[in-house]
Amino acid sequence: METRELRYFVAVAEERHFGRAAERLGIAQPPLSRAIQQLERRVGARLLDRTTREVALTEAGAVLLAEGRAALDAVDAAARRARRAHDGPGLVLVSKAGASEELLAKLLDAYAAEPDAVEVDVQLCGPGQQERLLRDGRADVALLHRPFDATAGFDTEDLVTEGQALYLPAGHPLSARPELRMADLADLPLPRWPAAGGGYPEGPGPEVRDTAQLRQLVSLGRAVAVLPESARHGLADDVVTVPLVDAPPVTTVVAWPPHSRSRAVADLVRVASRL
Amino acid sequence: METRELRYFVAVAEERHFGRAAERLGIAQPPLSRAIQQLERRVGARLLDRTTREVALTEAGAVLLAEGRAALDAVDAAARRARRAHDGPGLVLVSKAGASEELLAKLLDAYAAEPDAVEVDVQLCGPGQQERLLRDGRADVALLHRPFDATAGFDTEDLVTEGQALYLPAGHPLSARPELRMADLADLPLPRWPAAGGGYPEGPGPEVRDTAQLRQLVSLGRAVAVLPESARHGLADDVVTVPLVDAPPVTTVVAWPPHSRSRAVADLVRVASRL
DNA sequence: CGCACCCATACCGCAGGAGTATCAATGATG
DNA sequence: CATCATTGATACTCCTGCGGTATGGGTGCG
Numbered sequence: 001m002e003t004r005e006l007r008y009f010v011a012v013a014e015e016r017h018f019g020r021a022a023e024r025l026g027i028a029q030p031p032l033s034r035a036i037q038q039l040e041r042r043v044g045a046r047l048l049d050r051t052t053r054e055v056a057l058t059e060a061g062a063v064l065l066a067e068g069r070a071a072l073d074a075v076d077a078a079a080r081r082a083r084r085a086h087d088g089p090g091l092v093l094v095s096k097a098g099a100s101e102e103l104l105a106k107l108l109d110a111y112a113a114e115p116d117a118v119e120v121d122v123q124l125c126g127p128g129q130q131e132r133l134l135r136d137g138r139a140d141v142a143l144l145h146r147p148f149d150a151t152a153g154f155d156t157e158d159l160v161t162e163g164q165a166l167y168l169p170a171g172h173p174l175s176a177r178p179e180l181r182m183a184d185l186a187d188l189p190l191p192r193w194p195a196a197g198g199g200y201p202e203g204p205g206p207e208v209r210d211t212a213q214l215r216q217l218v219s220l221g222r223a224v225a226v227l228p229e230s231a232r233h234g235l236a237d238d239v240v241t242v243p244l245v246d247a248p249p250v251t252t253v254v255a256w257p258p259h260s261r262s263r264a265v266a267d268l269v270r271v272a273s274r275l
Numbered sequence: 276m277e278t279r280e281l282r283y284f285v286a287v288a289e290e291r292h293f294g295r296a297a298e299r300l301g302i303a304q305p306p307l308s309r310a311i312q313q314l315e316r317r318v319g320a321r322l323l324d325r326t327t328r329e330v331a332l333t334e335a336g337a338v339l340l341a342e343g344r345a346a347l348d349a350v351d352a353a354a355r356r357a358r359r360a361h362d363g364p365g366l367v368l369v370s371k372a373g374a375s376e377e378l379l380a381k382l383l384d385a386y387a388a389e390p391d392a393v394e395v396d397v398q399l400c401g402p403g404q405q406e407r408l409l410r411d412g413r414a415d416v417a418l419l420h421r422p423f424d425a426t427a428g429f430d431t432e433d434l435v436t437e438g439q440a441l442y443l444p445a446g447h448p449l450s451a452r453p454e455l456r457m458a459d460l461a462d463l464p465l466p467r468w469p470a471a472g473g474g475y476p477e478g479p480g481p482e483v484r485d486t487a488q489l490r491q492l493v494s495l496g497r498a499v500a501v502l503p504e505s506a507r508h509g510l511a512d513d514v515v516t517v518p519l520v521d522a523p524p525v526t527t528v529v530a531w532p533p534h535s536r537s538r539a540v541a542d543l544v545r546v547a548s549r550l
Numbered sequence: 551c552g553c554a555c556c557c558a559t560a561c562c563g564c565a566g567g568a569g570t571a572t573c574a575a576t577g578a579t580g
Numbered sequence: 581c582a583t584c585a586t587t588g589a590t591a592c593t594c595c596t597g598c599g600g601t602a603t604g605g606g607t608g609c610g
Contacts, residue, residue, distance in 0.1 A: 001351075003276065028600055028601080030559080030601085031600075043354050045357055051556090051607075052555070061357070062536075063536075078338075081342050082320055082335045083335065085335040085338040086319070086335035155428075257428075258427035279567095303568065305590080308589060326587090327574085327575050327587050
C-alpha cells in the first residue's frame with residue numbers, strides 16, 4: 001500500500017465526496033475513483049459504499065481511516081525527524097498556551113543546567129493539538145494534562161497532580177464561598193472549547209481557543225472557568241479562585257513518542273521527573 | 276514520502292550494501308541507487324555515507340531507519356486491520372509459548388462467557404515477536420511480561436505481578452535450599468535467549484527459543500532456568516522450584532495498540548482486568 | 551419527464567520507475 | 581606499482597501506470 005493511495009482514501013473518507021476530495025488533492029475526479037478501486041482490490045475489502053447520492057464508510061473503511069491517519073502521521077514523522085536529526089541537535093517541546101506555565105519554566109531552567117543540554121524550542125498551541133504534533137514529528141516532547149488530553153500511544157511520566165478550582169471575577173456571587181462542589185456550577189455558563197473537528201458545541205458561554213485566552217476573559221470579567229489550581233500563577237488580584245473539592249484531579253505529564261532513541265529527550269524526561 | 280522509497284531505504288540500511296538490498300527487493304541496483312538519492316533530496320538530508328567499500332548510516336539515516344520501520348509497520352497494520360474488519364469479527368491474541376498458561380486459559384474462558392464475545396484466535400510465538408505482531412496488525416491483543424517485553428507504544432493494563440523462581444531438575448545441588456538469591460546463580464549456565472537480530476550471545480548454557488522449549492529442557496535435566504512462579508503450573512514433579520527472593524518481580528500485562536476502536540478488544544481487556 | 555448531480559468507464563499522453571551497459575573510485579593482490 | 585575485483589553512480593532506453601479530458605449511466609428532484 002502506497003502513501004499516495006492512503007492519502008487519497010483519507011481525503012475521500014473525510015469529504016465523503018469524490019469531487020470535493022479530488023479538488024482538495026489537486027487532481028481530477030476520475031483518477032481518484034480509480035485509485036480507490038485499486039486500493040480496495042489491494043486491501044481485499046470494500047471500503048466505501050457509494051451511491052450517486054452519498055458516499056458512506058464501510059466497517060473496513062472506518063478502520064482504515066483511523067489506522068491510515070496514524071500511519072500517515074508516522075510516515076511524516078519519520079521524514080521530519082530524520083530531517084531534524086540532520087539539522088543538528090535540538091528539541092521541540094509543545095504545551096498548551098497558558099497551561100503549566102510555572103512548571104514549564106522550572107523544567108526549562110533545570111534542563112538548561114544539564115551538562116549535555118541542547119536548545120529547546122518551545123511551541124505553544126491550542127488544546128488537542130499537541131498529540132498531533134507529537135505524532136507527526138513536529139514535536140519531540142509534550143506537556144499533557146490527564147484526563148483532558150489523550151496519552152494513547154505515547155510514553156508518559158507523571159509530574160504533578162493537583163485539584164481544580166473555579167476562576168471568577170472579583171465580586172461574583174460565588175467568589176465569597178470558601179469552597180465549591182461541581183453541583184454549584186450547574187447553571188454557570190462555562191466556556192466552550194473547540195471539538196475534534198474544530199467547531200464549537202452549541203450552548204451558552206464564550207468560545208475559547210486556549211487557556212491564555214480564557215484567563216484574559218476571566219480577568220475582563222467576561223467568563224468564569226474551571227482550571228487546575230496552578231493556573232493561579234501570575235494572575236491579577238481581580239480574579240478570585242475557589243477550590244472545587246469534588247472535581248477530578250488533573251495530572252500534568254510529560255509525553256514523548258515511543259522508540260525515541262534521542263539522548264536529549266531522555267535527559268529532559270529525567271530532569272522533569274525529578275522536579 | 277512513498278512507502279516504496281521507505282522500503283528501499285530500510286533494505287539498504289539493513290544490508291549496508293546496495294547490491295544485496297536490490298536483490299532482496301527483487302530489483303536491479305541502479306534504480307535503487309537513484310531511489311535513495313531521490314529520498315535524500317526529498318527528506319533534505321544525507322542518509323547514507325557511501326564509499327565503494329562500505330555503506331554507513333548517517334545520524335539522520337539512523338533516525339529514519341528506526342522511525343521508518345515503525346511507519347511501515349503502521350501502514351501494514353492499517354491494511355491488515357481493514358482487511359480483518361471486512362472478514363468479520365474476531366480477535367487475534369498473542370502470547371509467548373509456554374508463558375502465563377493458566378492466566379491465558381482463565382482469560383479465554385471468562386471472555387467466552389461474555390455476551391458479545393467474538394472468536395479469539397490464540398497465537399503463540401517466541402519472545403520479542405509479540406510486539407511486532409501487535410504493531411503490524413497481525414494481532415489485536417498480547418500478553419506481555421514486564422520488564423522483559425517492551426511495552427512502548429501500546430496501551431497496557433497490569434494483570435498480575437509475581438516473583439521469580441529457579442527451576443531445576445530434582446537432585447540438583449541447589450534444589451534442597453528453601454530459597455535463593457541472585458548471587459547464588461552467578462556460576463550457573465543459564466539458558467541463552469535469541470538477541471534482537473535472531474542470533475544467540477556467546478556463553479555457556481543451552482540455546483532456547485521459547486518458554487515451552489525451556490521447560491522441556493529443564494524436565495530433561497538439561498537446563499536450569501529463572502522463570503516467573505506461575506510457570507510452575509502443569510510441571511512434572513521431577514522439576515523443583517526454589518523462590519528467588521531478590522529477583523525483580525514480573526508483571527503480566529495485557530497490551531493492545533492505541534486508537535483501537537474495537538469493541539471486542541475493549542471487552543477482552545475489561546474481562547482481563549477483572550480476573 | 552427532463553434536469554442536475556455524481557461516480558464510473560474509455561481513451562490518450564507523459565512522467566518517472568526499472569532494466570542493461572558502462573564508468574569511476576577504492577582497496578586488495580602479487 | 582600495475583592489475584584486478586568490487587561497488588556505487590551515470591547514461592540511455594523502454595514501458596508501466598498515473599493523471600487528464602470526454603462521456604456514460606444511475607438516482608433523486610421539481
